[in-house]
Amino acid sequence: MRDLAFIGFLLAIFGLGLRKPFLFVLAYVYIDIVSPQRLTYLLLNSVPISLVAVVLAVGGWAIFDDKKDVRVAPRQFLIAVLLVYCGITTLHADFPLSALDKWSWVWKSLAFAAFLPLTLRTRLRIEALLLFVILSAASIIIVGGIKTLFSGGGYGELNLMVTNNSGLYEGSIISTVAIALIPVILWFSKFGTIFTPDWRVKAFCYALCFACLLIPVGTQARTGLLCIALLAVLMLRETKRRILYLGALAAATVVAVPLLPHSFTERMGTIESYQADASASTRIQVWKWTLSYVKDHPFGGGFNAYLQNQIRYDTVQVIDHGAQATVDKTLQVDAARAYHSSYFEMLGEQGWPGLALWLMINIGGLIRMEVLRRRYRHSTDEKEAWIAPLAGALQNGHLIYLLGGAFVGIAFQPFLYYLIGAQIGLDTYLGRRRRETAWRPMRARRAAGGSRVRALQ
16 A cells, blocks of 8 residues: 555656646655655565656756756856766775765766756745655654654664665664754745645644654764754844743753653763763774875775774773772774764765865855845845745754764765755845846836937937
8 A cells, every 4th residue: 555655646746747847856856855665565666766757857847947047056066076076086986886886876966966956946946845855854754753752762773664774764864854954844834835834834844843853862863962952053043032042942951851761861971971982982083094094095085985994992981989980991993984974974985175075065055045144134025035034044954964964974965965956046046036126127227218219209
């Protein structure tokens, strides 16, 4: 039955796409995030539905979409350059077969990221993209939230519909994405037009935000707790009654902490005692190894270059015996440990040029959203009231993702590039609007001048 439900849903989207080709783009986004082919037993896992969706999306845009005033933003060009650069490093990778395996999905992510903004020509399309991203991720988040409420979850134990621990089904990744989505979800609760923000939409948005906050509890991912802390700070900027906000935040914390599972609070406590935690200590040693590696390989070692690392380190634990305390050091030896950081992932695999390109793409987005937020935040035009809050929401979600990326290797995850695509689409859409507004007075003056000439004649 589940297979038939997925097939029926996809056939419905593809069928509607024959009338509105932009829906093929949204179908690809849904497939990319949810991976229904991994959730079915027989039918979809034998059909290349992702390839079908992207061919229809690009073909629909090429044949039917209005391309007047098409503009390629600088960040689209940088994404294309990063795509080519990653292809070159893959050809010279330290582990060619393993690098090709990662390249097989990375190039699709980057290529679609460069293409996506070309389709986002209107506010409706930008909203539709973000709505599909939210609802697609919500199909995973809601399941995780419900399981957390009833079972409390556990590190590596929260089953998010599939046992395959990759993509958004991995604990730290879904924790980062869930918290990064909250600012955009809250924007829809106030300014969305696809679903008018009445009490039902607001209730769903707030309930989904609660489910997002439950995901780090269920997965017990320390990254998620850091993302929640950053979210709280970022929301302070958008809040008018800051004293009331801080009071409510403190009260919510006091109420929530006793209700949290003991295993969660115990694991979060290892953030302070990282030297005693093998996972945290391993990451630090891998980061040191990466810095040492790029001294001799400034252009990186290609995808999955971490497979060659070998690390030795001591975990340090202080054991309290009442009046005395002893320090217990344990030698740990490990090899082929992943980077557990997007920044070191880029550095180790793509070297300094790749890291520089990736940072330019991300920092450029943060700067452009800040420019738009400041430009429109004092606008008196009611038709522009949605712009500054959306720019702020996209910026906040991006910042949260980049913080999570400091502890998880998610530099090439498609979710990041959907955020960036929405940012570019919003930027180019508003640029077209400003140019059209600037031309109107000139057209009016020309029309008035022509009328005067005809009158004199």
